Amino acid sequence: MPSPETAENTKLTRRLGVDTFLFFMRVVMSTFVILGLLMFIGQQIDPDNFIASRINPDATGLTAAQFEGLVISGLSQGAMYGLIALGYSMVYGVLGFINFAHGEVFMVGAMTGMITSNKLDESGAWESNFALSLLFVLVIAIICSTLTAVIMERVAYRPLRGSPRLIPLITSIGVSFFIQNVSVVLLGPGAKSYPTLPDWLAQKHELFGFITIEGTRLMVLVVAAVSMVALWYLVERTKIGKAMRAVAEDKEIASLMGINVNRTIVTTFAVGGAMAGVAGILWGLLFRSVVHTTGFLPGIKAFSAAVVGGIGNMGGAMAGGITLGSAESVAPLILLEPWGINGVSQLKDAVAFLVLIFVLLVKPTGLFGERLSTEDRA
């Protein structure tokens, strides 16, 4: 049997090996990113430069308008990831588990919006009074998403409170499939379209004299920003928010302080659901097509965004969403294409998850996360 000293030395050697490997990975990934960026800049200055003509002879470079379009697309996509990520982050904050069915809450919002907007379109209200119709659609979608999240908590997660974290996690995957299948049964498996948007929303507009942005993308950014501010106010400036923070800190002490823990947890699910409902409507307006699997990939990306931002941190969730959305939109063209890689747009999802790996390699707690105690991590 090895002596305690030998065992300790072995452990130290192993840790050193892991640290060395992680350091190596950080260096490799950083070098790849920096070189890609430098080659992209070189390509922009002269597409036929010495390096580009050898590595990527078909390089043409991007125009300012094309680059601007990519950035705006990334930001709007990221804003929606951020809104969904808030739900993941808040639930993790109070219950310490990942609710994988949150993507489906987002899908419910998008589906509800599709049904309501098409009904309004049939009645003519969508065209004659678009602003009021949109507000109505938004309210209905928020109500349905909120109800879905609250029912989910009451039926699937509350009975499992106190059980090991893996159990509600697995349950949430089951809930996710259940909601998808209910959607197929009720609405069928095909894609459903939102009605046509008014011209002023579909067209491009000039902002501050130098930014050209589509009306829908501008709306996505504005609504996401307003929702984020409203959420910040709710959490930081109201009694409900204070209760949520207290429950996230320590449920038992919060309970001793007179806070109704169950009600606070339900409120957390409800607020997360409402944010997902808003994101669902924005998604529907932007892409005008929803299907029962609409929530799956954005849900996974939003979860990644929550981790990138630092799970449990709401500002981090939004920042993670914006980071991830921008990266998957911009990175394939500015970091991968200069290497002469073909079909870089097909690698969009791979890039999104590489960002997650890269952030975790460099800062394991996420961009704004705090280091958890051993107890919290258990």
Add this chain to the structure above:
Amino acid sequence: MGPLRKLLLLLAVLALFAAACGDDDETTTTTGDDGDDMAETDGDDMADGDDGEMMDHLGDGSLGTIVVEPGAEVQVRSLNALTGDVALFGLPIHRSIEIAVDDYGDIHGFPVTSGEGLDDLCSSDGGQAAAQTIVADEQIVGVVGTSCSGAAVAAAPLISEAGIVMISGGNTSPALTSDLAGTAGENYNEGYYRTAHNDLYQGRAMALFVFNELGLTTAAAIHDGDPYTQGLAQAFVDAYEEIGGEITGFAGIAKGDTDMVPVLTEVAAASPQALFFPIFQPEGNFIAAQAPGVAGLEDTQLLAADGLLVDGYLELEETEGMYFSGPDARFGDNVNQSTGKTADDVSGTYESLYGEAPTSPFWGHGYDATAMLLDAISAASYVDGDGNLVIDKAGVREFLDNLTGYNGLIGLINCDDFGDCGSQKVTIVHHLDSDDFRASMENVVFEYAPS
């Protein structure tokens, strides 16, 4: 060892002995009363006709035979995209198969059934799962499908190995047949046939139209990695470059993508005059909606193919002005020689049965494929002395391998050495009005047929 174990051991030994002494011929016999059972044998004995009353039939029995007892039905299957967005493409084929089976009637006095339609889900997973279901049922003589080439790539090897045939009314990927120059495609399997055209023709048709008729000299193409979309996009690119056009971009998307701005920006970098995206819904919707908003593509002519030549796509406002390549759906007075039905007869039956017009133009191909399969079964089968219908699986292939001069709804059908049987007529239609997309489907502005 207890008495029970000894008894079991004895039974096992006896069973092994009986198995060793048994007949090597695979025979499962079933009664026709319940319509479920058939017998399959290693055809040599049957082909020798030792049961007497053997009629002339095709086939040497090398792939085995299927025996349908009196009262049972001849089993064929429809394998097409029945759910999801691509159902608009697959359902008309499936329905035309059902109509063709009804129109055809009995084979040597035996009724035919296409059973429950199987769903290929327009994916390789769906194709493989359905093919496994088919080959597990030894009653099935042939399959009409799949709708999507991606599903066929996975289904065809299993069906080929089972010795039965598969005739598609919707597959167009060159990989499934040949390069039209005598080299088999990488996914070619014996026993695979199709009435749909080969995309090498469709790609060439679109290239000729864009370069010669529209006068556009630069183009880009987008695919989604599926054998159909990638093969057709590549066929377009090759043909376009061959006739002097310049390809400025060839990019791919992932199925399920919604934000197309990155891929559109990728191809927009060189500001192509034309953008060809032979993909499916819903990704096609996003490209049509988002392309005009991407700098460099504002004035680019959008072009798509038969995968998007469906009602649900044409009724989108943003698709107005697009050109679509696809099969020549002007069936006119063509008559299917096996059933004697014209295209009007079939489309009339279709509308009366399903309450709507076909949502894609491949229904005629599905109808002809079914009639050809039933003709092949008829030619490869005979009624034996016991009143059973004996179908020689090799004979079914032999019939289709040598099929020439067959008159179908889609025109004259001739099968080549790699299963390409289609009339190969391709047209380009110009979509002008999303409120009247039926008129667009008939608005043919260019036609192409190989010389």
